[in-house]
Amino acid sequence: MDPGWVAVSPETADRSQAYGYRSTVTAFTAKRWRRAAAATLLVLSVTAVTVPGAGAQGESDRGFPGDAIDSEYLVKLPIDEVRATGLEPIRSVGFGWTLVRSPKSITADGSPDMRMLAGTPDVAPNTTYELFDEPRFDEQWALENTGQNGGTPGADIDALRAWERTVGDSAAVIAVIDTGVDLDHPDLVSRLWTNEGEIPANGIDDDGNGYVDDVHGWDAYAHDGDPDDESWHGTAVAGVAAAATNGIGISGVAPGATIMTVRACQLSCPTSAVLEAIAYALDNGARILNLSLGSHTRNEALEDALEAAAVAGAVVVAAAGNAGTDNDAWPIYPAGYPGNHIIAVAATDHDDGLAVGSGWASNYGASSVDLGAPGQEVLTTTPGGWTDESGTSFAAPHVAAVVALVRSLHPESTPQSVRELIFRSVDTLPGLTGKVATDGRLDAGGAVDLASAPVAMIAATPTAGTIPFAVSLDGAGSYDPQGSIVDYQWNLPDGDTAHDENIVWTPPDAGLHVVELVVTDDDGFKDSAAVTIHANTAPIAVASGSPTLGWAPLSVTVDGAASSDDDGTVAAWDWVAGPSSAIGAHAAIEIGEVGEQAVILTVTDDFGATASDQFTVLVGFDFVDTRSSIFRLDIAWMSALGITKGCNPPINDRYCPTNTVTREQMAAFLNRALHLPPTTTDYFTDDDGTLFEDDINRLAAAGITKGCNPPINDRYCPTNTVTREQMAAFVHR
Known part of the structure; x- marks a missing residue:
């Protein structure tokens, strides 16, 4: 049996047969754990468990007051009035308050020491607040790696930076489809999803959603309303994602998000139970699904369920597996299913490498696994306390939680846009290059920055053309989800810049020209977008x-x-x-x-x-009587130009090459060939009134003929004859 997989007993596979499948989906883990049951879950490590309450330091829900910053106070006065008092204003901070700097004693002009006024309605100390105050936060290298436990500082998801903007919103619901969740765990109880329409334990489907007593979720394995964790795996996954900042234990990546508990697994996860769990989650509003489970068997029913999740707008986060194998060659499902709403996650260690443990290693895949996330010795919740866990099962909820952070800022965001934002924000790492599709590890701070920052968008028309041509560049589609855009800067290929929302630019020469737009919002956040304009020169045709x-x-x-x-x-x-x-x-x-x-x-x-x-x-025309004539091409030339049509109308298949023509006929041929200009001069006396008089005069005006009776040359001799072949040669020349 491969490392990280489950030996399946008959009782764990029975429900999958209802769908015509005998395979079950197995929870990935890396911790040795035994139960008095028929199956054995392969695990990789175990540490001491801390009981709830140990080391607790308070009851605050979001954090605890820290020290006040020396000589800085908040005064509820406009900044101009603060200046008039002689105090040194630092900046206006909103809601009528101004941050000021004050000396530690009475000022030279007798103004009171501002510290003496601290606590009055109009003056407050500039107290610091931490985004967390969890007794074991310092052990959570995945959120902030300071080198603890021998790790590399900075090899973390930068959770603190993300929390400066959001810790998650309760409306961002993460469905943990797993072994259940410890519903009484002190670090999780406040983050549990609650069905407000259901009355606990009355045996009635109060809200009519088809599920009885589903107060905190559903047990799709046992088909009842008690999704409590009879194992430990789901509790550990939930803690990584959203353990509360309550002064007890640890903090989840999205401590403000909500956990919907949907049990689908005991020691393994029948496909039927997973399907029921997904259906429950979608029916009850969860739009983030964490699936820390997998199988090498592709299952059409599960694939259908995930397609339904895509239609519902859900992001599906799935673990890549713990066998140390290449998922490109040997896929794991559901991580390997296609879909731009599915994120497949590998596990990384505290040195930003692909995680490798004793008897297990993270799977990878240059095209089938999307990114890495911390998954080795991750401190998280377990029934009755806290413990370190390893495996891609615990890498996945890091990503699900960042999806919740992003959707807390943008509840309307599509799965595709969230997925792309998370991929764009990864920290690219040498240890993941060629191992995952993004070459990087999850960066919560970067993802939230992208979600908070303005979004630069360029509409360029056209994006390609043959020079010279003008390009209309429009930045009006840019937007700021948390404020407004205050500056548009176009960086043009020739080094010039422009600061209008819309501009027109003409490529100076042929080639690929990159135009960049940088937008800045009212918080100073920036985003950029670029468009490539292909300026082409037309080809030169030579025929x-x-x-x-x-x-x-x-x-x-x-x-x-x-x-x-x-x-x-x-x-x-x-x-x-x-x-x-x-x-x-x-x-x-x-x-x-x-x-x-x-x-x-x-x-x-x-x-x-x-x-x-x-x-x-x-x-x-190919006259039948010219084929042996030495003047055949000359005759063809005359025919092509319409100078002659033949000599035997209406058939006109003959030219009569040896027949003679009169000089007046020759004048007509020449005029047709040369398109001579008209003249009003009458040159000759012997052509007056003839059919070809005009042709003869045009020839004379052009100097082609001077007459037939030199030196007087007042006659043309129009009825004198020449052979037609002689005439053809003369005309051609």
Whole structure:
């Protein structure tokens, strides 16, 4: 049997059969413990148990007065009036009170020593208060590691910093689904969830929620309203999460939060009981579920229950296991179930390493385990007292409690947002790098700082473009959950800054440009966000091909290899010529239509920007009587440009290449080919009134002909003939 697992007896597995499963879910632990029962729970360490009340120093619920700060007092006067008294004001602290500094004796001008007035309605000493005053807090290295027990100072979750903002709210309910909780433990009794609609021990479901006498939770293992801990495991988990700051024993990570006790385990945890426990917790308002239990068997029913928890808005915190194995290779459930509402937790030691004990070690997983939390020799509650416990079972409630701290500040927060905030705030550590997904250990102070700080948000439109283009940067979505934002600072890639809520910025050149927004709230907290703007230069298209003159159908070999992209690569070449198309840097495209055809190349770069280039191909009609002519290309050129359509209308499949043409016909061909400008001058006397008079005058105006009777040249001889093939060559030249 693997270290950290339970030998299951028949009586612990019976209820799981109702769901068609024989496997049970096992409570992770690292403490040797025996009962007169059929099963044995593997445990890893044991220490002396302290009885309740030992070392108790008071009854305060939140802390105890400490020493007053020498020469500092609180005066209930506006700061300007304090200045007028001659006292030295330090700052206004709110509610009409000002903090002042006073000498220890009568001042030179006879003003009274402020200490003499301490206790009057208008003057109070600047007394210090501790956020806790627990007799054994100094032993709680997980909350504040000062190097006690040989640990590394600072290898803790920084609970004190978190408590400066919140110790948790009673509305943040953590359901401890476990072996139950000692309902009479002095460090837990004030933190227990209470069903106000239920009358204790009357055997009646007073509130009609389907559970009889569920005053402090439910026993899903025994199916009754008494979830008291018949073991010890659940009590230890509950103490880590939310033991009260009451001057007795220890403090939980979230001492102001509420523990809902839902018993699902004896020596092991049947799936049926776990399902019933989850259902109870969700039905009765718990939105933080701690599951310090697990199995290698994936269970569809449990997975369904956890999906329902996600829909209900619950964060599920699960222990990773104590076998020292890689959960990526050999998953543990429920920690290994997918879902952005589930947090899988490994255990760390007081030196910020992955916890390893005698006969046990924390599981890990670079993708399946999210973060580490203290889980070795953690001082916590046990039935009848306090003790040190080890294992991922006790790492998990550290995280569940920080979820409660965050949700105390943001009750409306989604599981995804809480999970992401906790992951963002971890302390990244060499010992966890590559072992957990965040590479880090839980940081309660950092998480609460993030939850307390403003949230910077950038809306950028567009985030990519081809230069030149302008980007609209909008910081209006930024917000401060505990106050208001007083400054927006845009840090631009060129080194400039701007302080407006919204700005417009133009990328100066191509590349990836990071724009940062830093927002500051009225408490001085800051947050930053960044957006990357991709400024692209368009590619350059270069198109060529051959042949560029021929007869239909004409196959043209096209070449776009000379195209380029200065800040990337050309990713695609697309060719179009009329209805024909082709792709590739080198391709062939067939043109079947007669005429002047544009072959267009469009290139696309790896950014998606495009550019085009083109060349012209002249495609003539393939006359049947020109195929053996040496002037075939010249004739095709004339046909492509519309200078000739043939000589045998309406079929026009022949050109009659050896037929003669008159000079006036040749003038018409030339004019069509050259698109000569019109003229009002009448150059010749022998073409007046002919069909081609205008064509002849245009040729003369262009200097192409001077006449046929030099030196006078007042005649054109329009009816004189030339062969058509001679004319084709002349026109082409």
